[in-house]
Amino acid sequence: MTLKENELRVSSDVEKNIHEHLTSLTKSLHEYFPEQLQDMDWVQNPFVNHTKPSMLSVSEYENLIDIKFSSTLKQKYEEGTFNLNAFWIGLKDEYPEIVNRAISLLLPFVTTYRCETGFSAYAYTKSKYRNRLDAAPDLRVQLSDIKPNFNAILRKYVKKFHSSH
Known part of the structure; x- marks a missing residue:
């Protein structure tokens, strides 16, 4: 695997982790403050x-x-x-x-x-x-x-x- 492919893979993994984290935070906020949000x-x-x-x-x-x-x-x-x-x-x-x-x-x-x-x-x-x-x-x-x-x-x-x- 080349360096550029590895960087893209790491970047993709980071983006995926951030997306999962933000989705989880949104879900948690809706659980804590359902109607208020x-x-x-x-x-x-x-x-x-x-x-x-x-x-x-x-x-x-x-x-x-x-x-x-x-x-x-x-x-x-x-x-x-x-x-x-x-x-x-x-x-x-x-x-x-x-x-x-x-x-x-x-x-x-x-x-x-x-x-x-x-x-x-x-x-x-x-x-x-x-x-x-x-x-x-x-x-x-x-x-x-x-x-x-x-x-x-x-x-x-x-x-x-x-x-x-």
Whole structure:
């Protein structure tokens, strides 16, 4: 078998494995969130035309219609200067019912992502530092949304070091 044939075979195998994995993930998501996945398009984009999602009450659907026809909200949405969670949370005061419903649909994906990120960081840390039993300090830094300002930290310690000597 030539090198090119071998590369094509490996590429085909990788593509097949990815396809199988994505199919499996889709099936798992439908098992965990069966009706929610079909009715979630309004959460992802409240400005498209859709029929009333079966999960929404009449008052929630009326809120969705109000949001859909708000040119100010549509402009904010299209500018894309926020994430989906921030968009819905920003509407909490004006449309509490529909926002609570949207957040309840978005929350499982956020928590699953956080859990998987934590597990991946833990597995990486434990394999990198096999002899370390306590991975918590490293994980705290790896999983934090707050990015440290290393320049400020170094300036503080350099200043402290110079003042003590």
